[in-house]
Amino acid sequence: MAKQLLGKEVTAALNEKIMGQVAELKEKGIEPKLCIIRVGENSSDISYEKGATKRCETLGVAVEKILLPEEVTKEELLAVIDKVNKDTSIHGVLLFRPLPKHLKADQSEIENALDPAKDVDCMTDGSMSGVFTGKPLGFPPxxxxxxxxxxxxxxxxxxxxxxxxxxxxxxxxxxxxxxxxxxxxxxxxxxxxxxxxxxxxxxxxxxxxxxxxxxxxxxxxxxxxxxxxxxxxxxxxxxxxxxxxxxxxxxxxxxxxxxxxxxxxxxxxxxxxxxxxxxxxxxxxxxxxxxxx
Amino acid sequence: MAKQLLGKEVTAALNEKIMGQVAELKEKGIEPKLCIIRVGENSSDISYEKGATKRCETLGVAVEKILLPEEVTKEELLAVIDKVNKDTSIHGVLLFRPLPKHLKADQSEIENALDPAKDVDCMTDGSMSGVFTGKPLGFPPxxxxxxxxxxxxxxxxxxxxxxxxxxxxxxxxxxxxxxxxxxxxxxxxxxxxxxxxxxxxxxxxxxxxxxxxxxxxxxxxxxxxxxxxxxxxxxxxxxxxxxxxxxxxxxxxxxxxxxxxxxxxxxxxxxxxxxxxxxxxxxxxxxxxxxxx
CATH class of the missing domain: 3.40.50.720 (NAD(P)-binding Rossmann-like Domain)
Known part of the structure; x- marks a missing residue:
């Protein structure tokens, strides 16, 4: 019988490490924060959002949600991304994809508008380059x-x-x-x-x-x-x-x-x-x- | 006895293809141009430069050389790169590396100052990302x-x-x-x-x-x-x-x-x-x- 490699055991160890890092950051006056940008009301997005939010709360990471209507324009979405790029209180950004159909042609431009330093879900070309080269240019998937x-x-x-x-x-x-x-x-x-x-x-x-x-x-x-x-x-x-x-x-x-x-x-x-x-x-x-x- | 895969045969075919493309571009009024940026007088750089220049001439591609002294500052070199980025008559840029010792710490910043669209020798993170993802973000090595x-x-x-x-x-x-x-x-x-x-x-x-x-x-x-x-x-x-x-x-x-x-x-x-x-x-x-x- 094979040994079962259980996600919950790995997660428990990972969570402990993360909580230690969060404590260190808070001593330095920094509260790590995830910004979730969701366009529309896709049920699987909402489900993932709930899980991520709960996990952030458990681990002491703040969450800011930016909920945009299904019919948001490219310009409005780019303005939001520009805002979170500049907001030094936000450290990581999660943008749900695929985006609505009318934004599909611009998806790559929108994804790459995010600063790779905040790209915790590997949607930018910078993060991809980092995965390939080994440089800390963003984050792997x-x-x-x-x-x-x-x-x-x-x-x-x-x-x-x-x-x-x-x-x-x-x-x-x-x-x-x-x-x-x-x-x-x-x-x-x-x-x-x-x-x-x-x-x-x-x-x-x-x-x-x-x-x-x-x-x-x-x-x-x-x-x-x-x-x-x-x-x-x-x-x-x-x-x-x-x-x-x-x-x-x-x-x-x-x-x-x-x-x-x-x-x-x-x-x-x-x-x-x-x-x-x-x-x-x-x-x-x-x-x-x-x-x- | 093995078949010899000869570079000169491949190059001959490749050159023919390139010359056809150059002719098409020139019909549209575009003369493709390579800009070579060389810092200092490294003999292997000079040797490569000669070969590249000759090949460009043979194939109808213009060459502009920017020769900088060994003691060029980071700011001066970045200004040169900014200039070639903006120069629409220049389509590709070759910068010899490694750079002199005093620029080594800034090498990555200098390399990535180049527009990946002109990065014909794959020195930018954008080109590397393109190699990994298959997107036309720059050029492979x-x-x-x-x-x-x-x-x-x-x-x-x-x-x-x-x-x-x-x-x-x-x-x-x-x-x-x-x-x-x-x-x-x-x-x-x-x-x-x-x-x-x-x-x-x-x-x-x-x-x-x-x-x-x-x-x-x-x-x-x-x-x-x-x-x-x-x-x-x-x-x-x-x-x-x-x-x-x-x-x-x-x-x-x-x-x-x-x-x-x-x-x-x-x-x-x-x-x-x-x-x-x-x-x-x-x-x-x-x-x-x-x-x-």
């Missing part, structure tokens, strides 16, 4: 960083290990590959055009699956001794849920056949997804710390 | 792009192939990996902390060696059927030179033992290095073309 936090917490040394990332998106796969390489792993990135993914995956010591395809990670992809980080959050209509019915979230792995083989694995839910919110709050605190360095 | 030009010219399809890059520098290894992935190769990046590089390299269909270590690529790293791109330019004190003595440049490969095994290989000299100057000039022309798009 929260999900791949959550994977790294899990590896760190469980003492999984990446140096010289073969790490395989399945997926090459800019929010997970590519940054995860860069972050694993920064930890001195030898990294292979597989994607939809890879012809022998199962064989490559089987050769991994650390396997990060971010395919976003339910049941794509079968027993053919794994071997004993592996650490599997299942990043994806898919909907499994057949999976029993907590209400006694069917339909629940699930990762890429066919958990029942992968888990008995590998050495360690993150469950879904309860794995990577459980760590991302604290990573986001950690970025706000780090952004505040950078202002006093 | 010339050396890894020269590798791609070689693959393209010789019709080597990367889709679904296993590509292995040895080296993770920001000027070659990492960008080469991103560019191979953009061509749908499955990419593995090996580096100094990789424990089984020979074994991984042997599994590659396309092997890009950018270790920068003379004789590091031996017969143990290769197998029949492989395409080897030897990027490095090392000094081999034992290699016979054209003057009948010893001492010549060489790649990573022990050419005499690798060449008989693999399917195709770039010689050093005469391979990748022979393509980079035209890639640079191509960037200037592309930068000019972007201004009219």
């Amino acid at each position: 929260c999900t791949p960083q959550a994977c790294m936090e899990i590896l760190d917490y469980y003492g999984i040394d990446c140096k010289g290990k073969n790490a395989v990332v399945i997926g090459r998106s800019l929010v997970v796969g590519k940054p995860a590959a860069m972050m694993l390489m920064a930890k001195n792993a030898t990294v292979t990135i597989c994607h939809t055009k890879t012809v022998n993914t199962a064989e490559i995956a089987k050769n991994a010591d650390i396997l990060v699956s971010a395919a976003g395809v339910l049941n794509s990670l079968t027993k053919d992809y794994v071997r004993p001794g592996q650490v599997v980080i299942d990043v994806s959050i898919n909907w499994d209509a057949e999976k029993p849920n907590s209400k006694g019915g069917k339909g629940a979230i699930a990762g890429d792995a066919v958990y029942s056949e992968v888990e008995p083989i590998v050495e360690a694995i993150t469950p879904v839910p309860g794995g990577v997804g459980a760590v991302t919110t604290s990573v986001l709050v950690g970025h706000v605190v780090e952004a505040a710390m950078r202002t006093v360095k | 010339c050396t890894p792009q020269a590798c791609m030009e070689i693959l393209d010219y010789y019709g080597i399809d990367c889709k679904g192939k296993n590509a292995v890059v040895i080296g993770r520098s920001l000027v070659v290894g990492k960008p080469a990996a991103m560019m191979l992935m953009a061509k749908n190769a499955t990419v593995t990046i090996c580096h100094t902390k990789t424990v089984n590089t020979a074994e991984i390299a042997k599994n590659a269909d396309i092997l890009v060696s950018a270790a920068g270590v003379l004789n590091s690529l031996t017969k143990d790293y290769v197998r029949p059927g492989q395409v080897v791109i030897d990027v490095s330019i090392n000094w081999d004190a034992e290699k016979p030179n054209s003057k009948g003595g010893k001492g010549a440049i060489a790649g990573d490969a022990v050419y005499s033992e690798v060449e008989p095994i693999v399917e195709a290989i770039t010689p050093v000299p005469g391979g990748v290095g022979a393509v980079t100057t035209s890639v640079l000039v191509g960037h200037v022309v592309e930068a000019a073309m972007r201004t009219v798009k």
Whole structure:
């Protein structure tokens, strides 16, 4: 039976570290603050906002919300971003995306209007450049960083290990590959055009699956001794849920056949997804710390 | 015997393409221009400058040189960069680095003062972000792009192939990996902390060696059927030179033992290095073309 890599354990340790940093900042008279900019009333945005707000409150980070109507103009939104850029009491900014349809053509311009120093959710080109080059130009996306936090917490040394990332998106796969390489792993990135993914995956010591395809990670992809980080959050209509019915979230792995083989694995839910919110709050605190360095 | 992938053949094709683009631009009244900024009298800078100038002249691209004394101040250099940013007759800028010691602490600030749209030699964070994200934010470094030009010219399809890059520098290894992935190769990046590089390299269909270590690529790293791109330019004190003595440049490969095994290989000299100057000039022309798009 594999060791379960539990998000809640990682988050508990991360939260403790963050609270220590917040206490240090408050001694210096700085209260770290996250600004959430939400356009419209998208239910998943609101749900994420609630979670982030609660986590900020728990950890002593202030939250300022700027709620804009669905029909906000590009100019109005850019003015808001300009204002938060200049507001030294705000250390990190979360802008929900995708933006409404009428702003889609300007999305990149809007995203890059934010100062990368406040870009705690990696939406600017500056943050992306930082992920690639290793410079502290912004912040990496929260999900791949959550994977790294899990590896760190469980003492999984990446140096010289073969790490395989399945997926090459800019929010997970590519940054995860860069972050694993920064930890001195030898990294292979597989994607939809890879012809022998199962064989490559089987050769991994650390396997990060971010395919976003339910049941794509079968027993053919794994071997004993592996650490599997299942990043994806898919909907499994057949999976029993907590209400006694069917339909629940699930990762890429066919958990029942992968888990008995590998050495360690993150469950879904309860794995990577459980760590991302604290990573986001950690970025706000780090952004505040950078202002006093 | 392996097919030799010759830089001069690739360059000839590339030059023809560039000259066609220059002709189109000139019909629109635009003369593409490269601005070379050189600080001091470093002999390798001067040598590169001569080569780039000559290639520009051959291809119909204008060159403006700004020569600054070794003791130029940060403010003076920033003023020059600001001027070339604003000069719409200049499409691409090449600034030789490393800068003199007294500017070293400010090197990143100086590099990033350049408009990424004119950054034909990939010195800005914006260009780096573009390499990572695939956005046309600047230009990739010339050396890894020269590798791609070689693959393209010789019709080597990367889709679904296993590509292995040895080296993770920001000027070659990492960008080469991103560019191979953009061509749908499955990419593995090996580096100094990789424990089984020979074994991984042997599994590659396309092997890009950018270790920068003379004789590091031996017969143990290769197998029949492989395409080897030897990027490095090392000094081999034992290699016979054209003057009948010893001492010549060489790649990573022990050419005499690798060449008989693999399917195709770039010689050093005469391979990748022979393509980079035209890639640079191509960037200037592309930068000019972007201004009219």
